[in-house]
Amino acid sequence: MAPVPSTAPKAFSPPHARGYDLIVIGAGGVGSAAAYHAARAGRRVLLLEQFSIGHARGSSYGGSRIIRYTHDTPGLAAQMPATFHLWHDLERESGTRLLQLTGGLYLARQDTPWLMDCRTTLDDLGFSYQLMDSAGLRYAYPQFQAPDDWCALYQAHTGILAATRCVETLVAQAQRHGAEIRAETPVLAVEPDGDGVRVQLAGGETLSAARAILAAGPWSGRFLAELLDFPVPLRVTHQQVAYFSVQDPAAFAVGTFPIFIAALDEHFYGFPIWERPGTIKLALEQTALIVDPDSPRRVDDDLLAQLSQLVAAYLPGADPTPVHAEPCLYTETPTRDFVIDRHPQHPQIVVAAGFSGRGFKHTIAVGKLLDELAFSDPGNDASAFWLDSYRITRFIQTQTSAV
Ligand SMILES: Cc1cc2nc3c(=O)[nH]c(=O)nc-3n(C[C@H](O)[C@H](O)[C@H](O)COP(=O)(O)OP(=O)(O)OC[C@H]3O[C@@H](n4cnc5c(N)ncnc54)[C@H](O)[C@@H]3O)c2cc1C
Structure with a gap:
């Protein structure tokens, strides 16, 4: 019988002395949730945000986002009971009311x-x-x-998530679990560096980590254009x-x-x-x-x-x-399916983009998935929150020859 893949990521030991286990770029709903789950798992995390925490210029700002079981396709709908649980866990852990x-x-x-x-x-x-x-x-x-x-x-x-309060709570809880948070810190570039990553800041500093999660929301396109040899249509x-x-x-x-x-x-x-x-x-x-x-x-x-x-x-x-x-x-994205995947050639960089008008409710689950993808072996997608529709390689154009 084929072995059943474990849903738990493999125990992680940093390949060599790097500044951080993980650098997360972007403290919107997605990046703050990734930083929260990674810090909670005991990783040395740095979360970088170009503006202030809870700013109004991205996609996650505001007093309310809809969370709902009702979806027109089964993939994300099936995750909703577990997603509600994760939000309630965060409410209990932080003592903050987030969901009505x-x-x-x-x-x-x-x-x-x-x-x-x-x-x-x-x-x-x-x-x-x-x-x-x-x-x-x-x-x-x-x-x-x-x-x-x-x-x-x-x-x-069906209910309301207090969006900005969710982001602020995720960031505060990430910090409580040991994450370092740097707001007003724009990132210029993320590059593979051997089996780790190098992150270049606009201020001139260069940081290193074993893994990076790119969660730059509407600004994702410019990073992806640098990192990939195929276009991601955002x-x-x-x-x-x-x-x-x-x-x-x-x-x-x-x-x-x-x-x-x-x-x-x-x-x-x-x-x-x-x-x-x-x-x-x-x-x-x-x-x-x-x-x-x-x-x-x-x-x-x-x-x-x-x-x-x-x-x-x-x-x-x-x-x-x-x-x-x-x-x-x-x-x-053209189908509104999110992009959540390891870089095809550099799996130490994990990409999360294209969360459309439906993404906020899922951020707490996506953050967990991102941590699991970053710290498990490439090829292991055995997470409760993984969907095949997330693959970034779906955008690679297949060459068809004219007959
Ligand atoms: C009007 C509206 C209504 C919505 N309603 C719902 C709803 O009812 N239910 C629902 O589930 N979803 C809803 N959504 C969708 C949901 O809010 C988004 O899918 C989600 O917030 C996306 O989060 P994100 O982290 O990907 O992006 P963002 O929140 O934009 O976060 C990206 C972060 O990366 C930072 N960043 C970018 N580039 C850099 C850089 N170079 N250096 C450092 N930091 C950088 C940005 O400043 C930003 O803070 C709605 C969205 C909008 C706009």
């Missing part, structure tokens, strides 16, 4: 493949849910003005969220109004009152506005106007004039 359950309403026209795929995934994994037609939806949630051909799925395991897009006042705050409170995701041409989603008293946070995902992560963040008035129209059409209890808006960035 709200329940989630997933809305679409009856024939929308996304909602059917979500149902199939929930059925296959044995996660319970309730279905409603539009009359049932209007009765249970009169906050929505649902068209007659809509239906809805309610799933209880798109960085402008996104924004806005807050709208409601006439009856009790009707939009946690416990009464769930998180919702409505499958229009793009996803229109929203939260109950949570961050700003008397207001709900809403957003319409968009794919068209490609941006340079170094360009100044501005609120886009056309997108704001589109969102106001959706509020007027679907949420009669909310005032369609926004009271506040915040820009943010997505980094996406």
Whole structure:
């Protein structure tokens, strides 16, 4: 019988005296979770961040991100019970409240493949849910003005992660477990150096480590262009969220109004009152506005106007004039599957990029996976959080000859 691979990474002993066991580049959700798990495992960790910890210029800033069992494909959905556990473990360990359950309403026209795929995934994994037609939806949630051909799925395991607080907590806990944190420290380059890595800082310093994890979010593209001999197609897009006042705050409170995701041409989603008293946070995902992560963040008035129209059409209890808006960035691969893998030639460098608009909930599990990939043998992908769709080699173009 073939031996069953262990899910535990191999015991690690540094190949030779290097400054650190691990340098993590980027203290967003992904990098801070990787630093936390590695420090907790007893490794000598350095976490480098170009801006302040919890800054607003990347993808992880903000008061709320959705966490949910409901997915339209089974890979990540199957991990969700374990992912919820990891967040609760962090809450217990840090004594900080990070996750608020709200329940989630997933809305679409009856024939929308996304909602059917979500149902199939929930059925296959044995996660319970309730279905409603539009009359049932209007009765249970009169906050929505649902068209007659809509239906809805309610799933209880849906909630809010307090995103910036999660990042700050991960960094603080990494530090408590012995990690060194350096904010305001831009990294210029990450290079293989024998079987270890060399990390060059903008300030002129060069650091060495046995392993590096590259978790640079929207800035990943420039590192990957230097490190790989094939392109990784990452798109960085402008996104924004806005807050709208409601006439009856009790009707939009946690416990009464769930998180919702409505499958229009793009996803229109929203939260109950949570961050700003008397207001709900809403957003319409968009794919068209490609941006340079170094360009100044501005609120886009056309997108704001589109969102106001959706509020007027679907949420009669909310005032369609926004009271506040915040820009943010997505980094996406063409299929929105994340990239999490060792460098094909230099496995001491592990890459984590392309976390799209769905990545935050998974960061705590991705951080654990990254530590496992960094400190286990190349070829060993036996982690509870590994998915084959993460492989970076999927972007290597196969040469086909014309017949
Ligand atoms: C508006 C919006 C709503 C979202 N909603 C949800 C949601 O509801 N649920 C969900 O699960 N996900 C959601 N997401 C997606 C999720 O927030 C992201 O997938 C996730 O935060 C990505 O984290 P990251 O660590 O990859 O990137 P980032 O948070 O951007 O972190 C990368 C870090 O690397 C640092 N860095 C980059 N280059 C360097 C360098 N050279 N030197 C040093 N440091 C460097 C950056 O400064 C940054 O801090 C949303 C995203 C947005 C923008």
